[in-house]
Amino acid sequence: MSALRIMVLSAALAEAPMAVGQARSRPEEASALATRAMSLARAGRAAESETLINQALRLQPGDSALLAMLGNVLGMQGKSEEANDAFSRAVRLNPSDRASRRSLAAGQWQSGRLSQARENVEIVLAASPNDPTSLLLAGMIAEKMGDYAAAVSRLEQAGHLVYERAESVLALTRALYSLERVDDARRALGELGSLRASAAHLETAGTIAFESHDYESASKFFDAARAGDRQWGRLTFNLALSLYRMGRFAPARQAIEELLGREPDSGEAWNLLGWCLEKSGDSDRAAAALERAVAVEPESEKHHLDLGLVLARRRGTWHLAMETAERAVERFPDSFRSHQLKGLVHVRQQHFLDAVKAYERALALGPDSAEVRLAVTVALWASGLHARAIEMARESSVRFPGDAALRHQLARMYLDRAERGDLSGEEGGLALLRESLALDPDFADAHYDLGSLHLRRGEFRQALDSLRRAAELDPASRRTHYALARCWRRLGRPDQAAQAMQAFRQLTEPEEAAERIGATR
Amino acid sequence: MTPGLGIRAPELFCLLGMSVVPALGQPGGAFEDVTQQAGIDWSHFNGESPDRHLIEVTTGGLGFLDYDNDGLLDLFLVNGGETPRGKSARPVQHALYRNTGNGRFREVAQEAGVARTRFYGMGIAAADYDNDGDQDIYLTGYPESALFRNDGGVFAQVTDLAGVRNEGRWGAGAAWFDYDRDGLLDLFVCNYAELSFARPKRCAYAGEPTYCEQKIYPGQVSALFRNRGEGSFEDATAKAGIDGLAGRALGVVAVDVNNDGWTDLYVARDGSPDQLLLNKRNGTFADVGLEAEISYDPDGEALAGMGVDAGDVDGDGWPDLAVTNFHDEYHTLWRHSGGFPFENLTHSSGLARHTRTYVGWGVRMLDFDNDRDLDLMIVNGHVNRMIELTRSDVTYREPPLLLANDGRGAFKNISSEAGPVFQEGHLARGLAAGDFDNDGDEDVAFIRLGERPVLLRNRVGQDAGWIGLRLSGTISNRDAIGARIVLRTSRGRQLRWVLGGGGFLASHDRRIIFGLGPGEPPGSVTIEIRWPSGSLERFEGLAPNRYHRLAESAPARARAEP
Secondary structure: OOHHHHHHHHHHHHHHHHHHHHOOOOOHHHHHHHHHHHHHHHOOOHHHHHHHHHHHHHHOOOOHHHHHHHHHHHHHOOOHHHHHHHHHHHHHHOOOOHHHHHHHHHHHHHOOOHHHHHHHHHHHHHHOOOOHHHHHHHHHHHHHHOOHHHHHHHHHHOHHHHHHOHHHHHHHHHHHHHOOOHHHHHHHHHHHHHHOOOHHHHHHHHHHHHHOOOHHHHHHHHHHHHOOOOOHHHHHHHHHHHHHHOOOHHHHHHHHHHHHHHOOOOHHHHHHHHHHHHHOOOHHHHHHHHHHHHHHOOOOHHHHHHHHHHHHOOHHHHHHHHHHHHHHHHHOOOOHHHHHHHHHHHHHOOOHHHHHHHHHHHHHHOOOOHHHHHHHHHHHHHOOOHHHHHHHHHHHHHHOOOOHHHHHHHHHHHHHHHHOOOOHHHHHHHHHHHHHHHHOOOOHHHHHHHHHHHHHOOOHHHHHHHHHHHHHHOOOOHHHHHHHHHHHHHOOOHHHHHHHHHHHHHHHHHHHHHOOOOOEO | OOOOOEEEOOEEEEEEOOOOOOOOOOOOOOEEEOOOOOOOOOOOOOOOOOOOOHHHHOOOOEEEEOOOOOOOOEEEEOOOOOEOOEOOOOOOOOEEEEEOOOOOEEEOHHHHOOOOOOOEEEEEEEEOOOOOOOOEEEEEEEOOOEEEEEOOOOEEEOHHHHOOOOOOOOEEEEEEEOOOOOOOOEEEEEEOEOOOOOOOOOEEEOOEEEOEOHHHOOEEOOEEEEEEEOOEEEEOOOOOOOOOOOEOEEEEEEEOOOOOOOOEEEEEEEOOOOEEEEEOOOOOEEEOHHHHOOOOOOOOOOOEOOOEEEEOOOOOOOOEEEEOOOOOOOOEEEEOOOOOOOEEOOOOOOHHHHHOOOOEEEEEEEOOOOOOOOEEEEEEOOOOOOHHHHOOOOOOOEOOEEEEEOOOOOEEEOHHHOOHHHHOOEOEEEEEEEOOOOOOOOEEEEEEOOOOOEEEEEOOHHHOEEEEEEEEOOOOOOOOOOOEEEEEEOOEEEEEEOOEEOEOOEEOOOOEEEEEEOOOOOOOEEEEEEOOOOEEEEEEEEOOOEEEEEEOOOOOOOOEOO
16 A cells, blocks of 8 residues: 555544544444444554444444544555445545545545546545645646646645655656756655665656656666665666666666676676667677677567667678578568668668668558658668659658658658759758758757758858757767858858867768778679 | 060961761761771770679779870770789780871780780879870879880880889879979879788678778878989878878879969869868978868768869869769769869759769860860769669669750750760770860760770861860970960950869870860960969960960070969
8 A cells, every 4th residue: 555545544544533423323332333443443453443343334324434434444454445435435425524535535546546536635625725635645646647737736735745755755756857847856856865765766766767867866766776675686777777878888887797797697688788888889799798688588679679780880790780680580570670670781781672672561560650661761762762752751741740750851852852953842842841840849950951951052041050950959960060160161250160170070080980891882 | 465475376286177077966976986997996804703802893094195196196095904813814905006097096005015014903194204205104003003104105114213113002093293393294193992802802782792882991092203303203292291191092183273373183082081182382282172172072971082173164264173973972063263162063063963873983074066165074884783783773884974064064964965875884984085086176985894995086076166285395394284274265265274184094185175166267366374384475376276286485485473
């Protein structure tokens, strides 16, 4: 039973003597039974108390106070549904019984009947707007319903009560993260320290932070939770994953190697080690780690796909990437992702007609994937099947009207046609780029293409705006810095041009060095 | 008359134009394939092998030169070579076809002493490096190159004597030019990439071996050899400051880009940023490619630069540049209007539209119809036999392109009117231009990998007015490489440069032909020359429709440019 429900039941129990005493019309025998039952309940002897209350109810079946008491003692025993039933009957008999209604709301919250729970707790709050327990319950219900603004509002009104239980602190934290009040969320999480929170709560705190992309907080909580916990392996994995997401590949790798030292058969851990190594620039060992992941858990498609992706990144291992993709297709013939990987490797090798075949198979298996539709479109265009590419992109844009990437690809194809002389394509491409950016204002590639188009048209101010936005969103894009340098130069700003060119060169040098690896012409 | 310029009467030396009438649109097209009737039966050998050495598909140089000084252009064809698993049934020999003057050629490589070299051949650069009045030959190749000195029509191999072996390097395009203005031609050699016949790179498609992408071959440093006179050269690569600029260089053209009287270099590099090496007038060069924005495409990508040529395509008096690249990259046209950056006219000129699916090699800016503007001829051909299995719009064999200039730098594809050869696919590589029949228009020849070359006679240029010039330096290098020539007529002016290098692995006719268009009145042509030495001269009253030999005046009469 949740701490919140216990708290609500306790509060109800504290109010019970009054309810018991209010039943003036109750036969003497029933009153005696109720009094004894109350004593037993307070002594924690809930089962015996339940027996006496049921005896009293047989004597006085329509007594709402007795039903409320029954609900409490049932709740104390974890008999949630029976308790809810008792509270429900009590409330039906006496709609003004706020304690029972609140207890009913708590029970409904716990059993996931959130709308009913919210309805009941709002009735209570209408009568007692400052009742901290009800405010707390209302906040918890709102948080579970995803109404984070209401949740934060109610929980903050509940005052210190929130910080007395890890459960409500976590609910407040989740709501604050959802409202992007990251600093407040971190402050709330800080209160867990004074509660001597359990490992489970610490893990939950880590999970909430992780899901909110606050990997720094997540790593701290996972690290704190794993000390001595029997879930050490899982927590260590989560810690490593948080560090990885923070871009701290060396400590992430250290944590995952520690885990693999104890649990060498975790495919998930080998997989993460592979990515840590890949991100550290050690592609050979990355591939070896991912191969181990495949060996440990051959039934996991993800490991095959990740191995293929890593191998497809470098020219020198494209043939191995293809072998991996073909194995994946053989093992998971009905998975569109394996065929998608095969298509990707074909694209890297510039075998575009083969890529079209692989992607079309992926599309047949996963017709609802906008990503695969985009891949088919790109491959069709690259292979020279331009009419089919445009048809596919148009059809996909209708099917996925909110997909910015599809519109962007369609724009690129229009602009490409315009570059080759079909000038009518330019305005169409421009409109599509703008549509793409309306759907996703943070789409760096679309900003870049828009900036490049303006630059080519001599619209340098507009080009600058778009290119600067592209550089903010994707500072590692060489082409953006190059275009920015050209744009600044045309605006008569040689210093800024030199800075942008410097950024371009810094990104270019390692790439040109890495070119010496291998591919088919 | 411009005060201070020497005015001289021209010296007539050559033939009147021949009268052949077919024009664009008429049966047969602008260029007639005369390979067979000329007696050219030599075949190129590239040593194609299961190892797929990249050199097998990047070879194929040729050049027009008048090696025997008989006033008729001869044709040198550079052979490739054997590879460890690509052997020839016959000895692999270069060909020197002597022009016998009746539209026919006779193969004389053996007797001229240039039939064989001990390396895999790539390209040719012909020039009179010893200023003795005949054309010498530098042949590039792997793993070395060779210099042949022409001694009255017979060649002597003088590589070691000269110190230009370029050993261990994969030499490609080369350019003769006088970078220090001492009157002696120096030599720039494009070096391509590290290659090992013993350790071939392996790539495959559907189990079939294919050529690996060029980027897996580390680029090399190109070489600059300074002519010390007396037949020897100094390796000036480091001294000139270009030893730190490694990359896969293939094509080079030497031209005075900034009009300061000192010849600069544009180097086309394959998957490495192209270079614009500005002559600093002190024996060093600075790469200003980034400033000129010619190093990368608009997306900041280094293209697969192969061939390059320079000329004023828009009539503004500055040299523009055309560069051939891989398919999807487009062949690039850079417009130069005096300052930096250059303007990328690839799209607005129509080049993008005409060249997207082609892998381009040889390129020549030529006024094929003598209508007073420079047109473009580009020869193409893929490197991957499997390409048609991976692309629906790209073919293995590709047709050449003839692109007509509208006079302002926009080009129309008129290949369909250019002749049957332009309707067929080829594996073309080097393209050389020269007026082998002395009729006043540029004829061309190109190499096809592993096949017979193609010799094309221009059938339209002579119909328009023209004037041909052969410059002869006295203070300057004898070939006048680096000279800037301004032609003035009643219709305006045209500019040309006597280039070093240009194209892909090719060497062109040293003479300059200006198209005059129809009806240019006699006596209206004036020529102004800035010689490589810096002196300026004007020549007036030149008669159209013939060649003129213009010699640099004696030092006392020359006037150095300020």
